Amino acid sequence: MSVSTPTDDQLHITIIPWRPWLAALSMMVFCLGATIRWSTSTRFQCNRYAIGITNGSELTDRCRLSRINLLTLLRGGDFQTFPLDNLQRARVASQRRRYSSRGGSHTEYQVMLDVDAQEIPLTPNWQRSRRAQEQLASQVNSFVNQPTRSELIVDTGSSSFSSGFFLLGFLGAVSSLVFLERAVHCEFDKRKKIFIIQRQGLLYQSVERYHLLSVDRTFVEEKVRLKDRNSYRLVLRLKNGKTVNITQYHQMRAERDELAIADEIEDFLR
Known part of the structure; x- marks a missing residue:
């Protein structure tokens, strides 16, 4: 899910990975219950x-x-x-x-x-x-x-095998929730001529700053997978050829979601 607050000089976009978070929480609950059951x-x-x-x-x-x-x-x-x-x-x-x-x-x-x-x-x-x-x-x-x-x-x-299997699944879901799935906040400022990407996880935060005039274009990159389950990510291409990934590949994010955000950024930068 994305939330944007555009003005003439500024554009703020927050991308919250609700679906991956809910999927990880559901997997945690399922695996914890299964671990308790099979460890009885x-x-x-x-x-x-x-x-x-x-x-x-x-x-x-x-x-x-x-x-x-x-x-x-x-x-x-x-x-x-x-x-x-x-x-x-x-x-x-x-x-x-x-x-x-x-x-x-x-x-x-x-x-x-x-x-x-x-x-x-x-x-x-x-x-x-x-x-x-x-x-x-x-x-x-x-x-x-x-x-x-x-x-x-x-x-x-x-059953040590079954309980161990579901315990690994529980730990994997916890790791995904804590380390992999992060909310992303993008700030584009025409007056300061900068754009900032802030990634916020439960135990992790990072901030990247770039010159706004260095942005060439915004596009959606597709990764082809088996059984037509393609995944997409939102990418900024700089004029020096470097690419900056705003989002990461994830099967649970639809292409239309990424395209809508890309169009909004392109409209603002024109």
Whole structure:
């Protein structure tokens, strides 16, 4: 988005990259949520007590499912408890997930606990390995069917590859927002015969000054990319042949936006 305030002697143009900023913020939110999701680990623990009363307190056979990630640690924990007698079985559920518009798909699996009329996920995410899920379900069912066993502990780890992948995406979005996407303010002054380009980022600021009479023309430069996704930037050409980039190539800026700014500068310099 650009904002201009022209007068007879001065022209001020501010170019604010709202769309890249919003895209970077959206990517940060998405990747942070995905990182938390895929870094979640669980612990499922069940206990049977041979003696129902100890130290004057009645003990009941219970199960506890704990989920651990950054958010649950900040909240003080996320867990469910229920009587062991309500646990009927563990089973492996499956679903088909599409991954392309051409109909490609694969099957994912997740262990579910049947507790009374409820269905509680044991594992935090759907996985592509059926065998691993069947092993987890077998551990739970073995404990349920063996009344002599006193304790069951099942730990499911997080997906380090997936969480690391989304964490890198989050850091990349932060870097883009902080270091790459900058607001640009241009000031053209006929009385002082100068033009100034000021670039302002979250952690970066630069100022460039040029003589106004050294400007030859303003034009939009196109960079051809694959699949017709061309990108554009606004360029000032000086009379000595040097070029000054006002904006940088970015696919999210339309050619008409750059042309409108170029025409406004050309009209002012005539």
